[in-house]
Amino acid sequence: MEAATEIAEVGRGFYHRGWVLGTSGNFSAVVSDEPLRLAITSSSVDKGRLAAEHILQIDGSGNVLEGSGRPSAETLLHLAVVRLRDAGAVLHTHSVWSNILSDAHASEGGLAIEGFEMLKGLEGVSTHEHREWLPIIENWQDMVRLAGAVEEVLARHQEAHGFLLRRHGLYTWGKDIAEAKRHVEILEFLLEVRGRTHVALR
Amino acid sequence: MEAATEIAEVGRGFYHRGWVLGTSGNFSAVVSDEPLRLAITSSSVDKGRLAAEHILQIDGSGNVLEGSGRPSAETLLHLAVVRLRDAGAVLHTHSVWSNILSDAHASEGGLAIEGFEMLKGLEGVSTHEHREWLPIIENWQDMVRLAGAVEEVLARHQEAHGFLLRRHGLYTWGKDIAEAKRHVEILEFLLEVRGRTHVALR
Amino acid sequence: MEAATEIAEVGRGFYHRGWVLGTSGNFSAVVSDEPLRLAITSSSVDKGRLAAEHILQIDGSGNVLEGSGRPSAETLLHLAVVRLRDAGAVLHTHSVWSNILSDAHASEGGLAIEGFEMLKGLEGVSTHEHREWLPIIENWQDMVRLAGAVEEVLARHQEAHGFLLRRHGLYTWGKDIAEAKRHVEILEFLLEVRGRTHVALR
Amino acid sequence: MEAATEIAEVGRGFYHRGWVLGTSGNFSAVVSDEPLRLAITSSSVDKGRLAAEHILQIDGSGNVLEGSGRPSAETLLHLAVVRLRDAGAVLHTHSVWSNILSDAHASEGGLAIEGFEMLKGLEGVSTHEHREWLPIIENWQDMVRLAGAVEEVLARHQEAHGFLLRRHGLYTWGKDIAEAKRHVEILEFLLEVRGRTHVALR
Numbered sequence: 001m002e003a004a005t006e007i008a009e010v011g012r013g014f015y016h017r018g019w020v021l022g023t024s025g026n027f028s029a030v031v032s033d034e035p036l037r038l039a040i041t042s043s044s045v046d047k048g049r050l051a052a053e054h055i056l057q058i059d060g061s062g063n064v065l066e067g068s069g070r071p072s073a074e075t076l077l078h079l080a081v082v083r084l085r086d087a088g089a090v091l092h093t094h095s096v097w098s099n100i101l102s103d104a105h106a107s108e109g110g111l112a113i114e115g116f117e118m119l120k121g122l123e124g125v126s127t128h129e130h131r132e133w134l135p136i137i138e139n140w141q142d143m144v145r146l147a148g149a150v151e152e153v154l155a156r157h158q159e160a161h162g163f164l165l166r167r168h169g170l171y172t173w174g175k176d177i178a179e180a181k182r183h184v185e186i187l188e189f190l191l192e193v194r195g196r197t198h199v200a201l202r
Numbered sequence: 203m204e205a206a207t208e209i210a211e212v213g214r215g216f217y218h219r220g221w222v223l224g225t226s227g228n229f230s231a232v233v234s235d236e237p238l239r240l241a242i243t244s245s246s247v248d249k250g251r252l253a254a255e256h257i258l259q260i261d262g263s264g265n266v267l268e269g270s271g272r273p274s275a276e277t278l279l280h281l282a283v284v285r286l287r288d289a290g291a292v293l294h295t296h297s298v299w300s301n302i303l304s305d306a307h308a309s310e311g312g313l314a315i316e317g318f319e320m321l322k323g324l325e326g327v328s329t330h331e332h333r334e335w336l337p338i339i340e341n342w343q344d345m346v347r348l349a350g351a352v353e354e355v356l357a358r359h360q361e362a363h364g365f366l367l368r369r370h371g372l373y374t375w376g377k378d379i380a381e382a383k384r385h386v387e388i389l390e391f392l393l394e395v396r397g398r399t400h401v402a403l404r
Numbered sequence: 405m406e407a408a409t410e411i412a413e414v415g416r417g418f419y420h421r422g423w424v425l426g427t428s429g430n431f432s433a434v435v436s437d438e439p440l441r442l443a444i445t446s447s448s449v450d451k452g453r454l455a456a457e458h459i460l461q462i463d464g465s466g467n468v469l470e471g472s473g474r475p476s477a478e479t480l481l482h483l484a485v486v487r488l489r490d491a492g493a494v495l496h497t498h499s500v501w502s503n504i505l506s507d508a509h510a511s512e513g514g515l516a517i518e519g520f521e522m523l524k525g526l527e528g529v530s531t532h533e534h535r536e537w538l539p540i541i542e543n544w545q546d547m548v549r550l551a552g553a554v555e556e557v558l559a560r561h562q563e564a565h566g567f568l569l570r571r572h573g574l575y576t577w578g579k580d581i582a583e584a585k586r587h588v589e590i591l592e593f594l595l596e597v598r599g600r601t602h603v604a605l606r
Numbered sequence: 607m608e609a610a611t612e613i614a615e616v617g618r619g620f621y622h623r624g625w626v627l628g629t630s631g632n633f634s635a636v637v638s639d640e641p642l643r644l645a646i647t648s649s650s651v652d653k654g655r656l657a658a659e660h661i662l663q664i665d666g667s668g669n670v671l672e673g674s675g676r677p678s679a680e681t682l683l684h685l686a687v688v689r690l691r692d693a694g695a696v697l698h699t700h701s702v703w704s705n706i707l708s709d710a711h712a713s714e715g716g717l718a719i720e721g722f723e724m725l726k727g728l729e730g731v732s733t734h735e736h737r738e739w740l741p742i743i744e745n746w747q748d749m750v751r752l753a754g755a756v757e758e759v760l761a762r763h764q765e766a767h768g769f770l771l772r773r774h775g776l777y778t779w780g781k782d783i784a785e786a787k788r789h790v791e792i793l794e795f796l797l798e799v800r801g802r803t804h805v806a807l808r
Contacts, residue, residue: 013452017422018219021387022323046380048215094320099395103317115507117543117572118498121426127545128571139319141329167330168319178450185425193503195398196599220623223791224727248784250619296724301799305721341723343733369734370723397802417654421624519709521745521774522700525628531747532773582652589627597705600801 003029003039004055006177011041011050013181014093019188020047024094025169026072029177030082036060040078042069076147077171084154087173089180094169097191102136102164110135110157111164113190121186122161123179134187135163162187205231205241206257208379213243213252215383216295221390222249226296227371228274231379232284238262242280244271278349279373286356289375291382296371299393304338304366312337312359313366315392323388324363325381336389337365364389407433407443408459410581415445415454417585418497423592424451428498429573430476433581434486440464444482446473480551481575488558491577493584498573501595506540506568514539514561515568517594525590526565527583538591539567566591609635609645610661612783617647617656619787620699625794626653630700631775632678635783636688642666646684648675682753683777690760693779695786700775703797708742708770716741716763717770719796727792728767729785740793741769768793 007027014020025047028040038058045054056067062075072078078090105111113119114131122132135153140146146165153163161183162172172187174180209229216222227249230242240260247256258269264277274280280292307313315321316333324334337355342348348367355365363385364374374389376382411431418424429451432444442462449458460471466479476482482494509515517523518535526536539557544550550569557567565587566576576591578584613633620626631653634646644664651660663672668681678684684696711717719725720737728738741759746752752771759769767789768778778793780786 018391021391022320022384024320024323024388024391046384094391096391096394096398099318099320100399103399115571116503117569118426118428118503121428128543129545139330141331165319167317182426182450186428189422189425189428189498189500192500196500197504197507220795223795224724224788226724226727226792226795248788296795298795298798298802301722301724302803305803341734343735367723369721519773520705521771522628522630522705525630532745533747586628586652590630593624593627593630593700593702597702600702601706601709 003031003177004052007039007041007055008050008052010091010177010181011047014091014184015047015050017188019093019095019184021094023047025092026074026078027089027091028072028075028078028082029089030087031057036079036082037065038078038082040071040075042067043072044070073143076143077150080147080150080154081171081173084151085173087180088175089177090171090173091177091180091184092169092171093184093188095188095191097188097195098164098170099167101191101195102166102168106136106138106166108136111194113194116190116193118186118189118193121182123174123183132190133157133160135160137163137165139166139168205233205379206254209241209243209257210252210254212293212379212383213249216293216386217249217252219390221295221297221386223296225249227294228276228280229291229293230274230277230280230284231291232289233259238281238284239267240280240284242273242277244269245274246272275345278345279352282349282352283356283373283375286353287375289382290377291379292373292375293379293382293386294371294373295386295390297390297393299390299397300366300372301369303393303397304368304370308338308340308368310338313396315396318392318395320388320391320395323384325376325385334392335359335362337362339365339367341368341370407435407581408456411443411445411459412454412456414495414581414585415451418495418588419451419454421592423497423499423588425498427451429496430478430482431493431495432476432479432482432486433493434491435461440483440486441469442482442486444475444479446471447476448474477547480547481554484551484554485558485575485577488555489577491584492579493581494575494577495581495584495588496573496575497588497592499592499595501592501599502568502574503571505595505599506570506572510540510542510570512540515598517598520594520597522590522593522597525586527578527587529565536594537561537564539564541567541569543570543572609637609783610658613645613647613661614656614658616697616783616787617653620697620790621653621656623794625699625701625790627700629653631698632680632684633695633697634678634681634684634688635695636693637663642685642688643671644684644688646677646681648673649678650676679749682749683756686753686756687760687777687779690757691779693786694781695783696777696779697783697786697790698775698777699790699794701794701797703794703801704770704776705773706801707797708772708774712742712744712772714742717800719800722796722799724792724795724799727788729780729789738796739763739766741766743769743771745772745774 023044026041031037042054057065081090111134117128119130172183225246228243233239244256259267283292313336319330321332374385427448430445435441446458461469485494515538521532523534576587629650632647637643648660687696717740723734725736778789
């Protein structure tokens, strides 16, 4: 299962940057389309030791087909993104800046990032004049409710390359793991720039 | 002594994150319950070079049974946590943010962390709506006095997953080394989020 | 192609520091002077995986002579720097602080850095009393226009060791890759010092 | 030359933490006392690639006895510290926080650090109630003048474990390389805590 190896390597890289400490974060990649088969991180794994053996294979209803362990509690969100964005991979990080900014901008329902060259790292964006709206969704433990909120936001913001869960973290995706990884790096970078800007501009 | 190898690896990882620079920090794990045998870092070891040979084995009174060197000066605190929390491992870091926040909130006697998904990485916490109270204890060089203060705080705050020593650092624990390591990562992450929040929210 | 191996190693180092996340950044080195042959990073490569095979060889008009892939979109800027500064290598990073400061100081047209010992790491600077003026250039997607702006700034600021593109990043160069790498480290360091200074001085 | 290997390893470690970017920083260790022989980093070496071959051996007047290259421009400062403190090793870093704080507190002539457990990592300090006064010396390119200023400060502040050169960096030392390395980590940690404290306390 090649996807598992690639997911594990990407995950350990994020751990080293401090974007998925502890057992936080979860990652998935589509292995086949019809029927849908998703490789997804098992729940409760130390992301610093993430290995291919911690990646399960599930079907479109979240049933485990291969591997042992429980799939991530947030499997429903991954499935929603795959379905509504036709994504080949979904990556979810818990960084310091996504926690801070998702809280600071919660009342506005999202965060606009505009005017940065780095935005061109997002698929389909060809100019820094792009305005990326990163929706912020209130966090819930009820996964059916949360998946519903995610679906509604994805439908309303067709252009969005990711979203934030409040005081929780970032979700982004791509046509494959490499593209989704790039989106994580771009968005985490831009969140850090936004978060630190207040200091420099005063 | 497998615990020694695992402690050493965890310790070097914390060193790379800057949570135990110099010879700061100390780590222990229960090797047997009855009679109590604790593997614990020797005093004055460079945490960047921590190896299994720097881990001693002591009894419940702090006497060295195996290995050479003096056990950590804070052995009494480790023993208190093991006894009062039935912990299998105790980890103590000296991070920048635990130093800053333990001082900033000292007069309140603790620091509340609430509403973050990351809190679910703490054993027994199943919702971000959890409110973690991290008690802050005044720092003393008299270890008997300090151990007494720790015991009193542990008794008063049965739910706490860790505590801060003022201008000193974080103590946390778990049923085993892996759980204690996860608790360090979760709590250090949340301390960093708290410490940086002021910048972003203004 | 030795230059390719060295460029790749330098690039992965910058990735680890977070100065070229995603596919951001691009690097080049002169392989021969007459006729001009430039080794330059291919477009859209994950900088964490940059390898010698991702480095193309182009002529002075940007035509690919060796290797497969498109040369960096910013090839014209590299060629302008090579020509006007007689540079042997050109390195371009996208760091958090260069993004923040290039925006904060855009209306002044540049940023002065003065009085730091670290400035002596810039070629030809022999005292910390040096005043480095880092010009800031408005960012454009039209590369002919942007190259024109770069040429004009390089002509006007003969002493400058680098320049910033607004909300985009840093360009610097050197007589060889080692010197250009040193200039990146010196300037990124000084930008971080400048960016963080506000906090400490209040 | 064992000292050379150890110096090189310590130096690369500091480079990875960002404390000696570019060719900044210099390190030395006493190889013999009578007559004085000092192993010291050669000038202008990329600290990320520092190897034993970049370490020279000099006598007490700074003449090169072994190795090729020029000894560090700051050799006189190393010799002054060795003489006046009977040090076995001297390490000099250029960190972001030492640059910021040496400037912010220059008019007071130094910086007090007090009340932190981490201070106990400094040789001879046995309680966090210790008050460390880190003198700040104005930076000069004239090394004779600067060495004179260093000697005067070392004589006046017999207790100091290090000093800052304004907008330049930190000097500290120890009886051997291991102790000097520990002092760098302790002091850099405490400078970071001091530098970041303003944010958290407001």
